[in-house]
Amino acid sequence: MVSRVEVASDVERRVWDALAGVHDPEIPPCTITDLGIVERVHVTTDAVEVDLLPTFSGCPALDVIREDAESAVRRAVPEHDVRVRFVYSPPWTSDRITANGQEALRSHGLTPPGQGATRVVIPLASLAPGTTGATCPFCGSSDTVLESAFGPTLCRSTHFCRSCRNPFEAFKPKTLA
Amino acid sequence: MNGDPRLALVLSVADDELVIGHRHSEWTGWAPHIEEDLAFSSIAQDEMAHARLLYGLARAAGLTDRDEDALALGREPAEYHNAVLCERPNGDWGYSVARQYLYDTADSVRLEALASSSWRELADVVNVMRLEETYHVDHARTWFSRLAGGPVTGRQRLADGLSKAIGEAVAVFEPLPDESKLISDGVLPRSSEDLLNEWLGAVGKELEAASLDFVLERHGSVGEMVPTGSGEVRGEEVFSPPGVNRRDGVWIHEGGFAGAGGRRGRHSDDFVPMWEEMTMLYRTHPGARW
Numbered sequence: 001m002v003s004r005v006e007v008a009s010d011v012e013r014r015v016w017d018a019l020a021g022v023h024d025p026e027i028p029p030c031t032i033t034d035l036g037i038v039e040r041v042h043v044t045t046d047a048v049e050v051d052l053l054p055t056f057s058g059c060p061a062l063d064v065i066r067e068d069a070e071s072a073v074r075r076a077v078p079e080h081d082v083r084v085r086f087v088y089s090p091p092w093t094s095d096r097i098t099a100n101g102q103e104a105l106r107s108h109g110l111t112p113p114g115q116g117a118t119r120v121v122i123p124l125a126s127l128a129p130g131t132t133g134a135t136c137p138f139c140g141s142s143d144t145v146l147e148s149a150f151g152p153t154l155c156r157s158t159h160f161c162r163s164c165r166n167p168f169e170a171f172k173p174k175t176l177a
Numbered sequence: 178m179n180g181d182p183r184l185a186l187v188l189s190v191a192d193d194e195l196v197i198g199h200r201h202s203e204w205t206g207w208a209p210h211i212e213e214d215l216a217f218s219s220i221a222q223d224e225m226a227h228a229r230l231l232y233g234l235a236r237a238a239g240l241t242d243r244d245e246d247a248l249a250l251g252r253e254p255a256e257y258h259n260a261v262l263c264e265r266p267n268g269d270w271g272y273s274v275a276r277q278y279l280y281d282t283a284d285s286v287r288l289e290a291l292a293s294s295s296w297r298e299l300a301d302v303v304n305v306m307r308l309e310e311t312y313h314v315d316h317a318r319t320w321f322s323r324l325a326g327g328p329v330t331g332r333q334r335l336a337d338g339l340s341k342a343i344g345e346a347v348a349v350f351e352p353l354p355d356e357s358k359l360i361s362d363g364v365l366p367r368s369s370e371d372l373l374n375e376w377l378g379a380v381g382k383e384l385e386a387a388s389l390d391f392v393l394e395r396h397g398s399v400g401e402m403v404p405t406g407s408g409e410v411r412g413e414e415v416f417s418p419p420g421v422n423r424r425d426g427v428w429i430h431e432g433g434f435a436g437a438g439g440r441r442g443r444h445s446d447d448f449v450p451m452w453e454e455m456t457m458l459y460r461t462h463p464g465a466r467w
Contacts, residue, residue: 054305056223056226056309057223057226057227057229057230057305057306057309058222058223058225058226058227058309059226088230088298088301088302088304088305089301089304091301091304091305091308092305093308147212148212148215148216149216149312149315149316150212150215150216150218150219150220150312150316151215151219152215154219154222154223154309158212158215172312174308174309175308176308
């Protein structure tokens with residue numbers, strides 16, 4: 001006989017596995033667990049609740065992510081009622097992106113925001129010339145300049161590499177520090 | 178309208194964000210260069226998302242039966258609680274930079290206070306907003322410095338924009354309906370007047386550092402928007418900003434507003450044409466889904 005706890009933990013494992021297969025539609029190599037937006041999975045006898053944290057609150061991919069996550073979890077645990085929702089506490093920060101996630105961003109041509117000392121710096125005087133701390137995702141040079149703190153999506157800033165002469169984008173740091 | 182004063186508080190912030198977000202979005206395709214198309218479009222997208230979060234909060238807290246679309250787009254003009262500053266047309270680049278600088282610095286003072294609200298769900302949403310607003314203030318300060326230190330035409334346009342916007346920026350802190358109850362409940366941790374003085378002191382110092390503080394001593398009009406046939410009645414012309422004075426080296430507010438009334442639904446003649454465009458699709462196709 002299987003105890004209720006074991007059943008719950010098996011369900012929970014299947015839910016996490018399913019969530020780890022959901023990709024950000026705008027950054028396909030990155031999964032939502034890589035991005036650190038899955039805050040909580042709560043399993044009861046007949047229901048599963050998943051709480052997600054929005055990266056940037058105006059990101060149009062959020063609705064798609066929620067729906068993709070919900071259908072992935074439904075497929076994984078069809079016997080359960082599934083609810084996936086966004087919550088706002090704690091606020092998501094870019095420090096939640098995992099090492100895998102940072103690598104996935106780089107593979108997509110996006111400089112990851114880094115963490116702590118390696119964090120990309122968006123200087124207060126954004127239009128002032130100078131380095132930005134962003135490493136070029138193509139050649140690895142740090143001789144780069146910030147073009148704008150804004151870019152094609154809310155989570156990206158735009159840069160230029162003075163070494164390989166390529167424009168590139170970085171995932172914007174979002175941090176409490 | 179529900180009697181709970183939290184509704185007017187949430188709508189004041191949400192409507193500011195929605196309306197100034199709509200104005201920012203009008204730069205899309207028209208800004209001086211493509212980076213600024215992206216910047217103003219991104220800021221607009223953030224502001225509208227913040228409005229959406231707050232409208233959702235109002236409904237979740239049972240303060241209104243209306244969903245976020247009905248709140249954003251389904252109200253009559255006199256039901257919007259935004260400050261008049263937010264509804265003014267973009268004008269030239271100087272005014273747009275001046276208005277964004279004044280609004281986003283004011284907004285950051287207000288949000289910092291609301292982050293310690295006793296209303297936990299509001300504080301949570303505000304904390305999410307603040308992480309994104311940092312980039313808005315950065316954008317505004319960057320352009321403020323560039324125009325202030327730049328060639329004479331840009332500096333003059335910035336000064337003209339600041340002169341035009343400063344009085345109505347003060348009115349962002351017009352007291353809220355039933356504010357004393359919000360304060361005694363800890364929902365609003367500090368009074369609007371207290372927040373206004375914090376903001377005005379800081380902005381006054383920045384204007385002094387840029388030798389632009391003369392805009393605090395020169396002002397166009399004083400009075401309140403009143404709902405007459407024309408929608409807008411200007412008060413008498415004056416040449417000092419209402420209620421703004423310098424005492425012991427600090428700029429302070431001592432009562433009186435220009436362009437007040439927004440918090441009670443009294444708007445300028447500029448609001449209705451903007452409202453008509455903003456809500457046209459919603460009004461033409463009730464219940465349409467995106």
